Amino acid sequence: MKNIKDIPDFDRPREKLAEKGAEALSDAELLAIIIGTGIKGKDVFQVAGSILKKLGRTKDNADIRTLLGVEGIGFAKACQIVASLEFARRRFFQEGVIIQKTVDVLPLISFIKEKKQEYFLCLSLNGANEVIGNRVVTVGLLNTNYIHPREVFVDAITDHAASIILAHNHPSGVLKPSTDDIFTTRQLIEAGKILGISVLDHIIITRKGHLSLKEKGFI
Numbered sequence: 001m002k003n004i005k006d007i008p009d010f011d012r013p014r015e016k017l018a019e020k021g022a023e024a025l026s027d028a029e030l031l032a033i034i035i036g037t038g039i040k041g042k043d044v045f046q047v048a049g050s051i052l053k054k055l056g057r058t059k060d061n062a063d064i065r066t067l068l069g070v071e072g073i074g075f076a077k078a079c080q081i082v083a084s085l086e087f088a089r090r091r092f093f094q095e096g097v098i099i100q101k102t103v104d105v106l107p108l109i110s111f112i113k114e115k116k117q118e119y120f121l122c123l124s125l126n127g128a129n130e131v132i133g134n135r136v137v138t139v140g141l142l143n144t145n146y147i148h149p150r151e152v153f154v155d156a157i158t159d160h161a162a163s164i165i166l167a168h169n170h171p172s173g174v175l176k177p178s179t180d181d182i183f184t185t186r187q188l189i190e191a192g193k194i195l196g197i198s199v200l201d202h203i204i205i206t207r208k209g210h211l212s213l214k215e216k217g218f219i
Helices: 013-020 027-035 044-057 075-091 102-112 149-158 179-195
Strands: 119-125 131-139 163-169 198-206 209-212
Touching: 013 027, 027 044, 027 075, 102 119, 102 131, 102 163, 102 198, 102 209, 119 149, 131 149, 149 163, 149 179, 163 179, 179 198
Parallel strands: 163 198
Antiparallel strands: 119 131, 119 163, 198 209
C-alpha cells in the first residue's frame, strides 16, 4: 500500500499544490490529498482513480452510499469526500450563473489574472447558457498552439454541455491575442462543430483588463 508520504517529493500532490496552486492538480491528485492513503494492493492514486470512475458513472449522485461501493473507501473517507465536494460547491461554484455577455464570465475566471503561468480554462454551459462546469485545462504552456481539442472537450462532453467558453491569461500583461491564440480558437470551433458543442467566445484576461475574441471580430 502506497501512501502520499511514500511517493517521491517531485510526485507528491501536496508539494505540487503548495508550489503551483490547487488549480494545477488533476482530479486524481486532489482526491489523493483528501483520502491520504491507499489499501493493500492499490496505491492512493489507484483508489482515487476508482473513485473518479464511480463518480463519472453517477455524476448526480456523489453520496456516501455510492462512494462506499469503491474498494478502499470506508465510511470516514466517504464522509470526507462528500463534505469536501459540498464545501467546494457552496464556497466557490456559483450555481445557476447565466452567461449573457462577456462581463458575466469575468467573476468565474478572475482568479487567473494574477497568475505568473498561463492558465487555459474551459467553461461548460447548458442549453439555457447556465454554467455547469469551470475547469483548468492546462497550466504553464508557453503558447496555446499545444492545446489539443481532446483536452478541451473531454469534460464538456461529460457535462453534456451545449456550448463552451474558453479563457486564458497573459502573464505578460499584453492584452492582445497572439497568432496562436486565434489559430487555436478557430481549430477548437471546428472541433466543436463536429461534436455539436458550440464555442461561444474566447476571453483573454490580464491584471489590466480583458479582451473578447468574439467582440473583437476574431471569431
